[in-house]
Amino acid sequence: MVGCAAETSVPRPRGRRTGPVTSCGVTTAAILWFRRDLRLYDHAALLAAARRSESVLAVFVLDDNLLRPAGASRRDFLYGCLRELDERLGHRLLIRHGDPAEVLPELAGRVGAESVHVSADTNPYGSRRDGRVREALRERGVGWEVTGSPYAVTPGRITKADGTPYKVFTPFRRAWSEHGWPLPAETGVDTVEWMSPDGLDGVPLPDGERDAAPELPPPGETNALGRWHEFVESGLAEYNQRRDRPDIAGTSRMSAYLRWGCVHPRTMLRDLSLLDHHGAGSYRNELAFREFYADVLWNWPASARCNFDTRFDRMPLDTGSEANVLFDVWCAGRTGFPIVDAGMRQLLREGWMHNRVRMIVASFLVKDLHLPWWWGARHFMLHLVDGDLASNQHGWQWAAGSGTDAAPYFRVFNPTTQGEKFDPSGEYVRRYVSELRGVDGSRVHRPWKLDGAQAPDYPAPVVDHSHERQEALARYGRIKNS
Template sequence: MKLVWFRNDLRLADNPALRHACAGDEPVAALFIISPTQWQQHKMAPIRQRFMFAQVNELGRELAALGIPLHLLRVETFAEVPAALADLCRELGVTQLYANQAIEIDELRRDHTVTAALAEQAVSCHWFNGCCVLPPGRVLTGSGEMFKVFTPFSRAWLKALDEDGFVIHRAPTPRGEPLPWQPLAERAWVDEALGELTPDPRWPVGEAEALRRLNIFLERAVVDYGEQRDFPAIAGTSVLSPYLAAGIISPRQCVAALQQRLGYRPQSKAQPGFVWLNELIWREFYRHLLLLIPTLSMNRPFKPETAALPWSWDPDAFAAWCEGRTGYPIVDAAMRCLNTTGWMHNRLRMIVASFLTKDLHIHWRLGEDYFMSRLIDGDLAANNGGWQWAAGTGADAAPYFRVFNPTTQGQRFDPQGEFIRTWVTELADIPAAYVHQPHDWLRLKRRQDYPAPMVDHAIARVRAIEMFRSLEK
């Protein structure tokens, strides 16, 4: 018996672990492990759990149609997984385990222990690259080190992809008679472990849905992506991040679909489609970094010297940021959108992260954790990479003086205030001319229903720069 262990790769197509397990005539079973306590420690958002379980339910149904049973194990923490998995392998008569490689340090340690535990009962483990187009470690400098800056990594990644190419693994064919599948909602112990499992209707699951979204984006928006991606009131992005984070679609499928749509693989900014491809390469960059620099999974900055920065931990200021009460409309709209929908536009993620770290001078770790506790697309590599980029502690060529002005960012990327008025209901009736600096208009109307700016950006910017310059002394 072969056992396929699904993790953040909840799909049939382009799943190398599943594809290799289904080679040959041996019986195949599948497994998904529920670890509620561990997920809580990792700040996994409830909306992400519901999304993931809706997809596990869909995956179980599809596997059952192929004659492959999906087993569910509840194991509270990763430390308990090796023993529980060894017991299941004995029970099922498993001789080989197949899984796609994890990149986070806790998951890597768990998998290392699993390998050792299963070896004691003659079960061999096979690990595959299922989360990246090119496996971590493939794209290195001439001296064999990981790139510290994105742009040269991007160039080297494109060159390596040209040299290596890539393969899209087909979904397996049926391996026997269809099997029954009991929906997760009917399993009392699953409900007890995770609470309400009703999926959010804004985020339908399924590989077909992920491909549908990808194809609509490629048809309607990819050519203009570079010009429209920064405007949150415009449907100019793919909105595929939840599907990539859960592994409902693979980055290889995205690259292949882009090539098929354009008829070529873009190589420079001058070519349509390159800006979106470059975003996929950013995703690769952060995942490679996380695997090759394990301290990034341990709340440590990429630039060690920045650990000495005098960050604030002010709970009241942090709460105002979390709740969208900063007095800066674009920041507040973004945070309220996140709290309601579990998703945030990428430009807004940069704006609110810059505001927390450079205007409020609050430690990026608080923002990173809060995002993970709310985001449907919470992914340690991307989230950590983005927060450290914004905070000035991460892998970035630009010096620390990048400080976003929240007012001018709003004026530039939400010029008519459409996004702001959608989410900051106190400003729903404000004229566009005042929407980014509403306080004079509100005073004239004798209204006090929207907070004053909690900081003066000009003063806060100078303080942020001084914080970093103090490290040079």
């Protein structure tokens, strides 16, 4: 022992480093690259970094390949989450802009990082990008450490007995439940010593975007956990009975927080396991659906753009100028079907839409207007603050009948009766369709039966649902046995 004990006993200031500090030879530094894991609690990659390194640089890379298709609302929510994370880190989150395959190796060299730690990204682009980053780091002798993912069970880990992936939800859910997951990781801001980003050429986050939806949820981990605990205490027990009602606050509104990893589903599943009522079981089922769709996308990445059931490649679809006009009317919420228009206007106002209404408007697009499902999926991904590629694309394919566990082709939602069933008082429609706010009760769902003076500015229905239903069935009939 020659002086080492005395050196290591000296307290070191937390979080002020811009590179590795030696004590008796070598200490280690690492980078924690945040992506869809914008939190500090229950963060497996953070725990792994703490076990391997004495100081950690927190980094987020603004990647144009992900920002451009995200839309203003999702970008604005992301920036809010990053600001909250930076504040919790004592303003030690480094924001860089550029290609991660160039940014991360350069940073690793500057701070002497021996490894870069991440949560897995299993989306198609994320997998390709991570391959490039891993190779660029390897060329510099920097390790690539993947721990955990945005899911309780990382996509690709659950297979049937013969090793093939599941295509149907119910058996997947059983296997997922049997597989299980670890308890939440006990991590937080004090889990590691955070390096200072001073002198590392960070960039400021953009200000709020002009075109973002005006009513976004409050961002960040603190708000996510607060919202979750409030829902568990006051809304979860009745979730099974209330979740299909867009006129009442019956859902958790956790989807945006899950999308950006402000809370991990493992944390939520731990809380659900402590409860014994139907609401907890129903909510757990919805989390399983999220994991199922992520698993499908991992195993069939082309399903983000193409029909999972290739028979639907032969489905006759409307295109051309008239189809474009109808699509624009649908996007603007001017179809003349109140529940459809309310949903589309809610999307533009809040960057979110109730899940039951998502199914209704999707059915209307593909089965009443006969337009491609991917047109609607792209519009949703542009505007949804919770836009998640796996859930969005496969939810749309469910509605179109072309996906896994798809709705039977003959299931064509009647938008009028769906509105009357799930918005019985008309409150949801009146909330978003200003032209109908003076119409009382359920009459709001059939404005064509009103005196013209009661809703003079509301458009007439753009199609006859009964006729288009028969047309949809005829088109599906041409491919169902092919």
